[in-house]
Amino acid sequence: MTAAATSSSSRAFVSLIGAGPGDPGLLTLRGAEALRRADVVLFDYLANPDLLRFCPQAETIYVGKKGFSEYISQEQINALIVEKAREGGGKRVARLKGGDVFVFGRGGEEAEACVQAGIPFEIVPGVTSAIAAPAYAGIPVTHREAARSFAVLTGNTQEGGARYETLAGVDTLVLLMGVRNLDQISADLIAAGRDPQTPAATVQWGTTPQQRVASGTLATIAQRVRAAGLEAPAVTVVGEVARLRETLRWFDVAPAGPLAGRTVAVTRTREGASALSELLRARGASVLEVPLIRFAATENAAALQTRLRDLSGVTWLLLTSNQAVTALFTHLEHLGLDARHLAGVQVAAVGPSTARSLAEHGLRADFVPSTPGARHLGAQLPARPGEVALHLTSQVAEAELQQTLEARGIRYERAELYRTEPARLSTPELERLRGADVVTLASGSAARHLAALAGTNFTVAAMGPQTADAARAAGFTRVTVAREASLEALADAAAQALREEAEASES
C-alpha cells in the first residue's frame, strides 16, 4: 500500500452522539450503530454508562464533569477527541453526550474542533432531557389548550442566565441547570411579570429508575425542591402544562411486586442482553446491568491478519461467540475485505445466537449443533479426518472443542481474534453498583470478577450451590442460593435475599 493510499483510507472519524436523557431505550438507532463501530468512546456524566454495552471492544474514556467541579476542561475534551481520532493512523471516535448534542451540550464547540483539525464528523441528535424528563413526569411541553409555545433556558447564572422579560409571550419555560438557583430564578420570573400561581414542576434524573418529581407553583417550587432534597441533574417546567401531571403521571407511579422500589444489579460475564433483567423488572425491580468482562483487541493483530488473509487449506471456520463474529468482520474490514472472502470455507456457529450474528452480516451458518456448546460442536461438526478447522476465538478458548475434534482426527487450528479481560468500571458505574440492594451472580467466575472489581460488601443471589460456594470463597457473606439453576429461580432468590435481610434487621 502506498503512503497516499494509507492516508486517504484513514479511519479518522468523529460521531457526536446524543445519548438521550438516561433511559437507555431512548438512544437512537443511528447512535447505537455509531457506538458499535467506534474504536474509542468518550462519555460524560449524564450519558448512561449502560450504553457502553453497544461497544464492548472500544476503549472507553470517562470525561465527566459533575456539577461545577471540572475534572477535565472543555478545551481538554476537544483536544482529546482530535488526538484520539488521529491516533494510530486514524480511529473512529464516538463522543457520547447526555440528552441532545446541541442543547446546552457544548457539542457545537466539539464539532468546531473537528472542523479545525480537518477531521470528518457526523452529528447524531439525541432525545433532549428538556422534553423527555417532563414527558416521563407526565408533562407535555405543549398542549392545544394550555401551551402553544415553549422555550428551553439555562438556569446557570455563570453562563449569563436568560433575559426573562423577552420571554413574556412564551407559554412554557423549561429550565436546565437551574436547581441551585431556583430561588433566584423564580423571583426573577415573577419580577418579569409571570404569575406566582403558575404551576411548576422539577424532575430529577428524569427517565431513569431514580426519577423524582416535586410539584408546586412558581412561588413555591424552590422550597418544594429543597424539602424533597432534589438536586442536579434536574429540569424545571414552568407553565400551565405542569398541572397535567396530576392526570398524565405514568412512569414514576409506584411499582408493584416483591422487588418494587429495589435496585438489583445483574452481573454478566458474556455479551448480550439479559433475560434475567426482564424477569426482575416484572417483579418491580429497577435493574442495573453490570458487565464484568470486556473485550479487547488481539495482541497479535499481524499474525491474525496473515492468518485471515489466506484461508486456503481451511475447510471449516469455527465461531463460538457473538463477539467473535463482530471481531471477524472488523478485521476483514481493516483488511479491505468483506463476506465474499469467506466464500470458499464452511462456517460453523456454536449456537443459534452466534448464528444470528452471522446472519446479521449476511452469512448463513453451514452448521449449528443441535444443542449449543463447544462440546457438541466438536462432536457433531460434519468434517472429515484430515480436514482443517480454524477456531477464531479469544485467548481463553475452551480446550474441549480442540480435544473432541482432534479425537476425531480433524486438524484443529486456533487464532486469537480478540481478548477477554476484566471490565473496568468508571466512577459513576461503581457508585451505581454500590447503591444496588442485591447483586445476582450466575457463575463462580462472576463472583470472583465482582469481588476483584468492587469488593464483597454486597448481598448476593447465586444461581446454584456451586456458584454460592465460589461466592463465599471469594469473600461474600450475605449469599442466598436459588432453589434450582434457572433464571426464574435466581430472580426469586434476589427477592428472598431482601426479605431475609429485612427480617434480620427487624429481629
Ligand code: SAH
Ligand atoms: N444536552 C443535554 C443537556 C446538558 S446540560 C440535553 O439535551 O438534555 C445538563 C442539564 O441537563 C442538567 O443540569 C439538567 O438540567 C439537564 N438534564 C440532563 N439529563 C437530565 C435528566 N435525566 N433529568 C433531568 N435533567 C436532566
